[in-house]
Amino acid sequence: xRISDERIRELExxxxxxxxxxxxxxxxARSGSLEIPxxxxxxxxxxxxxxxxxxxxxxxxxxxxxxECTPVLYAxxxxxxxxxxxxxxxFRRLGSIxxxxxxxxxxxxxxSPCVIGGIELSxxxxxxxxxxERNNCSISICLSSTKIFDxxxxxxxxxxxxxxxxxxxxxxxxxxxxxxxxxxxxxxCSNKLSKMGWNxxxxxxxxxxxxxxxxxxxxxxxxxxxxLFLIIGQDNDxxxxxxxxxxxxxxxxxxxxxxxxxxxxxxx
Amino acid sequence: MNGIxxxxxxxxxxxxxxxxxxxxxxxxxxxxxxxxxxxxFKTKIGHNQLFHSTGSSANLILNAAGLALNGKKTWxxxxxxxxxxxxxxxxxxxxxxxxxxxxxxxxxxxxxxxxSASEQITEDIAVMRxxxxxxxxxxxxxxxxxxxxxxxxSLPSVAYIRLGLSKIAAVxxxxxxxxxPSCGARIVKSGADVTICSCGIMVGEALVAATxxxxxxIDAEVIDCYCIKPFPEQxxxxxxRRTGCCVVxxxxxxxxxxxxxxxxxxAATCQVPVRSVAIEDxxxxxxxxxxxxxxxxxxxxxxxxxxAQVWPLRRR
Numbered sequence: 001x002r003i004s005d006e007r008i009r010e011l012e013x014x015x016x017x018x019x020x021x022x023x024x025x026x027x028x029a030r031s032g033s034l035e036i037p038x039x040x041x042x043x044x045x046x047x048x049x050x051x052x053x054x055x056x057x058x059x060x061x062x063x064x065x066x067x068e069c070t071p072v073l074y075a076x077x078x079x080x081x082x083x084x085x086x087x088x089x090x091f092r093r094l095g096s097i098x099x100x101x102x103x104x105x106x107x108x109x110x111x112s113p114c115v116i117g118g119i120e121l122s123x124x125x126x127x128x129x130x131x132x133e134r135n136n137c138s139i140s141i142c143l144s145s146t147k148i149f150d151x152x153x154x155x156x157x158x159x160x161x162x163x164x165x166x167x168x169x170x171x172x173x174x175x176x177x178x179x180x181x182x183x184x185x186x187x188x189c190s191n192k193l194s195k196m197g198w199n200x201x202x203x204x205x206x207x208x209x210x211x212x213x214x215x216x217x218x219x220x221x222x223x224x225x226x227x228l229f230l231i232i233g234q235d236n237d238x239x240x241x242x243x244x245x246x247x248x249x250x251x252x253x254x255x256x257x258x259x260x261x262x263x264x265x266x267x268x
Numbered sequence: 269m270n271g272i273x274x275x276x277x278x279x280x281x282x283x284x285x286x287x288x289x290x291x292x293x294x295x296x297x298x299x300x301x302x303x304x305x306x307x308x309f310k311t312k313i314g315h316n317q318l319f320h321s322t323g324s325s326a327n328l329i330l331n332a333a334g335l336a337l338n339g340k341k342t343w344x345x346x347x348x349x350x351x352x353x354x355x356x357x358x359x360x361x362x363x364x365x366x367x368x369x370x371x372x373x374x375x376x377x378x379x380x381x382x383x384s385a386s387e388q389i390t391e392d393i394a395v396m397r398x399x400x401x402x403x404x405x406x407x408x409x410x411x412x413x414x415x416x417x418x419x420x421x422s423l424p425s426v427a428y429i430r431l432g433l434s435k436i437a438a439v440x441x442x443x444x445x446x447x448x449p450s451c452g453a454r455i456v457k458s459g460a461d462v463t464i465c466s467c468g469i470m471v472g473e474a475l476v477a478a479t480x481x482x483x484x485x486i487d488a489e490v491i492d493c494y495c496i497k498p499f500p501e502q503x504x505x506x507x508x509r510r511t512g513c514c515v516v517x518x519x520x521x522x523x524x525x526x527x528x529x530x531x532x533x534x535a536a537t538c539q540v541p542v543r544s545v546a547i548e549d550x551x552x553x554x555x556x557x558x559x560x561x562x563x564x565x566x567x568x569x570x571x572x573x574x575x576a577q578v579w580p581l582r583r584r
Contacts, residue, residue, distance in 0.1 A: 104337075104365060112337055113365040115330065118357060122327050126319065126334025133316055153323035160322050 003050070003212040011049060011208050014079065015041040020264055021075040021088055027257030029092040032100075034252070034260070036068040039232050040174060043205045044069075044076045047141065050208070051215055058137045058168075058220065061111040061127065065120025065144035066174065067101055073110070074098050082109030119153050120144055121171055125161045125225075128169040139220060141170045146229075149189045158225075162197040165223035171198075172228045174205060180233060190229060198227045205230030274411055278431040278468075279374050280308070281410035285417050286343060287312035297335055300345040301328045305374050325350035329357040336367040341421065348373040348380075348389040348430070355395055358426070363399050366425040371396075376406075377469060377519035378552060378560045379433035385551035394524025396428040397497050403427040404497040408471035409436045412494060419495075432519075434557050436469050452493070452500030455507070459489035462575045462582070463507040463514045467493045467526050470517040470545070470566065477517075477571035484572075486579055499529045505538055512582030514542045515574045519566055522546035541581040543574040 018041045026032045052060040064073055071091065078085050083097060090096035097107050104110040112123055124142035131138040148154045161169055175186055182202075194200045199222065204210040214228055252260065272284045290296040290313040298313065300306045301321040310318060319335060321328040325346060332344040344351075351358070351373050362369050373392055380388050396404050403423055407416040413431075420427040456471060457478050466474040471492045478488040489507050493500060508514050514534065518526040527544040534540060547564045561567060 113333065113361055113367075115357070115361050118326060118330055118361065120330075122323075122330035123334035123337065123361070126331040127338045129319075130335060130338035130340055153327040156323035157327060 002216075003209055008208045011042075011045050014049065015045040016264070018045060018072070018075045018079060020261060021078070021085070022071045023252075023257060023260045023264065025071050025075065025088045025091040027252045027254065027260070028089050030252065031092050032071060033068065036066070036176070037071045039176070040069055040205065041072055041075070042208065043143075043172070043174065043211075043230055043232070044072050046208055046211045048076050048080055050212060051141070055139060058139050060139045060141060061124075063112045063120050063124040063127075063140060063142040064102060064114045065118075065142060065148070067114055067116050069143070070100065070102055070114065073102060074107070077107070077109040080109065083107075119148055119151055119157055121148070121161070122153065122157050124171070125157055125164075125166055125169060128161075128166045129164055131168055132164075132166065139168050139170060141172065143172045143174065146173050146175055146183075146186050146189070149185060155192065158193055158198065159196055161225040166225045167220060167223040169225040170218070170228060171225065172230055174232050175229050176232045178233070180231060182229075182231070186229065190227070193227050197224055199224045200227045200229070202229045202231065205232045272410060274409075275435050276410045277379070277433050277435055278407050278410060278413050279379075279433050281407075281413035282372060282374075282417070282429075282431055283308040283312075285414045289417065289421075290314070290317050293341065295339065295341045296343065297340045298343045298345055299328060299332045299335060301325065301350065302345075302347060305345055305347070325354040326357040329354050329361050332369050333361040333365070333367055336362075336369045342367075342369045343372060344369055345372045345374065347387070348376050348392050349387045351428075352389050352392050352395050355399070358396075358402075359399050362426045363402055366401065368424055369426055370420045370423075371426065371428045373428070373430050375433050376430040377432050377434075378557045378564070378566075381552075381555050381557040381560045384554055388552050390519075390547050390552060391521045391524065392428075392430060393496060393518070393520050393526065394528065397524060397529065399426075401425055402497065403495065404430070405495055406430045406468040407494055408466075408468055408492045412492075416494060430468065432469055434469060436472055451503055452495030452498065453503040454492050454494070455489060455503070456492045457488070457490040459487040459511070461487040461489075461511055462579050463489050463491065463504070463511045464517060464571060464575065465491045465493050465504060465507075465514055465526065465530050466517040466571075467496060469519050470571075473566065473568045474517050474571055476568035477575065480568065480572045481575055484576070486575060488575060493526060496526055496529055499533055501533045501537070504530060504533060508534065508538055508540050510584075512584040513540050513578040515545060515571060515578055516542060517545040517566075517571050517574075519561070520546060521549065523549060540583050541578045543578045545570045545574050 091098045101114045102110040124140045128140040201214045203214045287309045299319045321331045336342040407413045464474045474490045481488045516527040516530045522544045
C-alpha cells in the first residue's frame with residue numbers, strides 16, 4: 001500500500017520532534033555524541049510508526065546493533081508511550097530507566113540487549129529461528145552499521161540465516177555517506193549476501209516513500225532473509241551541533257544545545 | 269545414575285543427564301560450536317534441540333543470548349578455552365542482561381593435559397568468578413552432576429559449570445549431613461582438627477588425604493564446595509570455628525579461584541591459618557593429566573603436607 005503525502009507529513013513532524021528531544025537528552029546529559037543520532041530518526045520513526053505497528057498479523061521485535069543510536073530509540077519509545085517524556089531528561093543518570101545502552105529488563109519497550117562491537121545479527125537470527133520453530137507470526141528487525149562487514153562472524157551468521165530459512169528476519173544496514181556514493185566494500189558485501197540467497201534492497205533512509213515501497217514488497221512467507229541498506233545522507237543536518245559533539249568524549253554545553261535547537265527550528 | 273559408570277568423568281555424566289533432561293523438555297536447547305563436543309549427545313537429543321553455532325566463540329555467546337531471549341532453556345557448551353576467550357561477550361550479552369544461560373566448560377582443569385598451555389585453561393574459575401552476578405559451579409564427581417544440572421536449571425541468571433574429562437572416583441559422602449543443592453557446599457567427611465575445603469576432582473583427593481591424616485591422629489573435615497560463587501560462607505565458617513585452620517584444594521590456579529574465595533571470606537569473618545593446594549602462578553606444560561597433577565602438587569599427599577603444616581598453627 002502506497003504511503004500517502006499526508007502520512008509522510010505526519011511522520012516528518014514526529015521525526016522533527018524526536019530530533020529536538022535527542023538534542024535535549026544529549027545536551028542535558030552532557031554526555032554522548034549527536035553525530036549519528038541526529039541523522040537517523042526518520043528510519044526509527046518509519047520502523048515504529050509504519051512497520052512495527054502496521055505489519056498486520058505479525059509481532060515485531062527490534063534488535064539495536066548501533067549503540068550510538070540509543071538516544072533515538074529512547075526518544076521514539078517515549079513518543080510511542082512506553083514511558084513518560086520526562087524520563088528522557090534523566091538519560092545516563094544514576095537510577096534512570098534510560099542507561100547509556102538499552103537494558104531490556106529495565107527500559108520499557110526494549111526487546112534485546114545491545115552489544116558493543118558484536119554482531120547483533122547473531123542474537124536476532126537465533127531469536128528468529130525459535131519463532132519459526134514455534135510457528136510464531138513474528139518478525140525480527142535488526143539494525144546494524146556497515147562496520148560489521150569487517151567481522152568474520154558476520155558472513156558466517158549470514159550464511160546460517162539463509163540455510164535455516166529465516167524469512168522472518170530483516171537486517172537493516174545504515175550506510176552513512178556525504179555524497180550518496182556506495183563504497184566498494186558495501187557493494188561487495190551486498191553482492192555476497194545476494195549470492196548467498198538474501199533478498200537485498202537499497203533505499204534512501206531519509207525518504208519515507210522509498211522505505212515504504214521496500215517494506216510493502218516484502219513477502220514474509222518467503223524463506224529468504226531480508227537485507228535492507230538504508231543510505232543516510234549527512235548533508236542537511238545540524239552542522240554546528242554535530243561538529244561540536246563529534247567524538248566519544250565530547251559533549252554539548254547548554255549554549256550549544258540552544259544553538260542546535262535553533263538550527264532544528266530553522267530547518268522546519 | 270542408571271546407564272553410566274559412577275566413576276566416569278563429569279563431562280560424560282553431564283552428556284548423559286542433559287540428554288535425559290532434554291528428552292523430557294522440548295524447550296531445552298544445547299548451543300555449541302565444536303563438533304567434537306556435540307558428538308557425545310548429538311544422537312540422543314532432538315534435532316531442534318541442538319544449535320550448532322558458526323564462527324567464533326563470541327558468536328556462540330550471542331546465539332545463546334538470542335535463544336534465551338526467546339524463552340529457550342539454553343545450555344551453552346564449549347571448551348574452556350573458547351568460553352574464557354569470550355569473557356567480554358559473556359559479560360555484555362549474558363551477565364548484564366541477566367539471561368538464564370548455563371555455560372558448560374567441558375574440559376576444565378588439567379583434563380586436557382596433552383594439549384599446550386594455550387588450551388589448558390586453569391584460571392577459568394577465577395575469570396568467571398570476577399563477572400558480577402554469575403553463579404560458578406564445580407561438580408566433584410559424576411554422581412553430583414545431575415544435582416548440579418537441576419540446581420543450575422533453577423537459577424534466574426547466568427551459571428558457569430566447570431566439568432572435566434578425567435575419570436574420577438566416586439565420593440563416599442556421609443549421608444544426609446547437608447542438603448545437596450541449597451547451601452552451595454556439603455560436608456563429605458566430618459572432623460574436628462582441620463578443614464579441607466575442596467572442589468571438583470580434588471574432593472576425592474581430599475578424602476584420601478583425610479584417611480591418611482586420620483592415621484596420623486589429625487581428624488580432618490572435608491567440604492565439597494560445589495558452588496564457588498555465591499560462596500557458601502556459613503558452611504565454611506561453621507567448620508573453621510571448630511577446627512581453627514583450613515586447607516583449600518582445587519584443580520586450578522591459586523589466584524582468584526576457590527582459595528581466593530575462602531581467603532576473602534575468612535579475612536573478613538574468622539582469621540585462621542589457611543594453606544593452598546593449587547596450581548602456582550605459572551602456565552602448565554603438556555603431559556598426561558595424572559603426570560601434571562603430580563607435577564603441580566595436586567595429589568592427596570600434598571593435601572596431607574599442607575594440613576600437617578597448618579594444623580599446629582590452628583586458632584580456636
